[in-house]
Amino acid sequence: MDTPRGGSNHSDTPGSVRYVTFGCKANQYDTQVLREALGRRGLEETGPGADLVVVNTCTVTAEAGRKARQLIRRIGRETPAARVAVTGCLAESEPEILREIPNVEWVLGNGEAKRPVNFLRQIGQEVDPEELGIPAGITEFAGHRRAFLKIQDGCDKRCAFCIIPHVRGRSTSRPAEELASEVQRLVASGHVEIVLCGIHIGHWGLDIGSSFSALLRRLVQVEGVGPHGRPVEWRLRVSSIEATEVDDDMVALMADRPDRIAPHLHMPMQSGADPVLKAMNRWYTVAEYLQACHRIRARLDRPAFTADILVGFPGETDADFERTLATAEEAGFTKVHVFPFSARPGTPAAEMGSRVPPEVSRERRAALSEAASGWEEAFRRDLHGARDRIVLEGFVGLSGRYQRVSIDPELIEGVPPDAIDVVLEYAPEITSDGREVARLRGRPVQPERPAEVSL
Numbered sequence: 001m002d003t004p005r006g007g008s009n010h011s012d013t014p015g016s017v018r019y020v021t022f023g024c025k026a027n028q029y030d031t032q033v034l035r036e037a038l039g040r041r042g043l044e045e046t047g048p049g050a051d052l053v054v055v056n057t058c059t060v061t062a063e064a065g066r067k068a069r070q071l072i073r074r075i076g077r078e079t080p081a082a083r084v085a086v087t088g089c090l091a092e093s094e095p096e097i098l099r100e101i102p103n104v105e106w107v108l109g110n111g112e113a114k115r116p117v118n119f120l121r122q123i124g125q126e127v128d129p130e131e132l133g134i135p136a137g138i139t140e141f142a143g144h145r146r147a148f149l150k151i152q153d154g155c156d157k158r159c160a161f162c163i164i165p166h167v168r169g170r171s172t173s174r175p176a177e178e179l180a181s182e183v184q185r186l187v188a189s190g191h192v193e194i195v196l197c198g199i200h201i202g203h204w205g206l207d208i209g210s211s212f213s214a215l216l217r218r219l220v221q222v223e224g225v226g227p228h229g230r231p232v233e234w235r236l237r238v239s240s241i242e243a244t245e246v247d248d249d250m251v252a253l254m255a256d257r258p259d260r261i262a263p264h265l266h267m268p269m270q271s272g273a274d275p276v277l278k279a280m281n282r283w284y285t286v287a288e289y290l291q292a293c294h295r296i297r298a299r300l301d302r303p304a305f306t307a308d309i310l311v312g313f314p315g316e317t318d319a320d321f322e323r324t325l326a327t328a329e330e331a332g333f334t335k336v337h338v339f340p341f342s343a344r345p346g347t348p349a350a351e352m353g354s355r356v357p358p359e360v361s362r363e364r365r366a367a368l369s370e371a372a373s374g375w376e377e378a379f380r381r382d383l384h385g386a387r388d389r390i391v392l393e394g395f396v397g398l399s400g401r402y403q404r405v406s407i408d409p410e411l412i413e414g415v416p417p418d419a420i421d422v423v424l425e426y427a428p429e430i431t432s433d434g435r436e437v438a439r440l441r442g443r444p445v446q447p448e449r450p451a452e453v454s455l
């Protein structure tokens, strides 16, 4: 869909642009694609006074849509001269509503219209795709050490609570070689962690006769050369993947290359009770999910498993929730993102009866979050003595196992490096109210010295 708002009589092409992004990593990547393309065409990125405001929206919950509409209206009130282009999932799900908001001049959904060439045409700039390097992706993620790389879009599943397949379509994979080149460019721009993202990344390759583990095998081979022309150590983070789609080949690769693939998997569980999983139209049982966790854990050194869990899904009983707590504990999650169910209009779940009262959902959310913070503390204690690599922002960084780790400045001479290999040390801290909080410190691994030879 690429519908300019009817009746607009603007003819000037904008000279400056501002970006506002809602939602997931895939959306942030999409914004960066536009940012680079528009930047190549000379649109200067500025603040609130920009001629053009691109609002890349999310529609995953009704609340996400409400927030985006509210912001777009505010832009209209506060900067009436700004012309607004709305892109992303909300632009796909409710274009008519958006088009009625003052200042909104373009509503560009997730299809062809959102491609930079078409986007530029919409705003009055005829371009040669060659000149923009389209569709080769991005070259940097300005202001970040870690860069997102979208490897596919869309999803072939139909979870009962999810609107995403309706607004992003079927799973479409980007070519492996294109992605390998993009990794190379991102590392050359100074990014030492590349986070693979998409909508359903475990389905990468299904539409082109390949598989996600084959893509991983290709990407780990990329020789990274940093901004100064010297080889650098860089790593991939798989980010979010369905547990049942982590195959043995992928686990073997992660076990062989802990330097290149962070030992962390975010595996959405959604529920730990079979009746709820079935009602959600998820395709696995609790036993299958747990089996995947045990299989992966058996091969890797203290991997971090994080997950999304939806509580208060229609029909979820107290017993189902208790089972979810027990399953999450057995899975060994180190962090859980808990979402109370909210009915997304347009999804089958929005039509379901047996609604769980909101206060019960809130209680379940609190109970699960509290349990999860205890699991994370225990995980940190267990990491004492483990090796890891920290991607640093100053003297604090993110470990491969997705933990914040601090480094004593005295242990690093001069400017902190981009990334450093460390041995993790458990460093308990007593808070002002007397609680012990588990923190982690990293002791840099000393380069090995050649053995002394005695004659």
Ligand code: SF4
Pocket (backbone or CB within 6 Å): 155, 156, 157, 158, 159, 162, 163, 164, 165, 199, 200
């Ligand atoms: S797997 Fe389910 S929750 Fe995930 S994007 Fe697809 S339909 Fe939505």
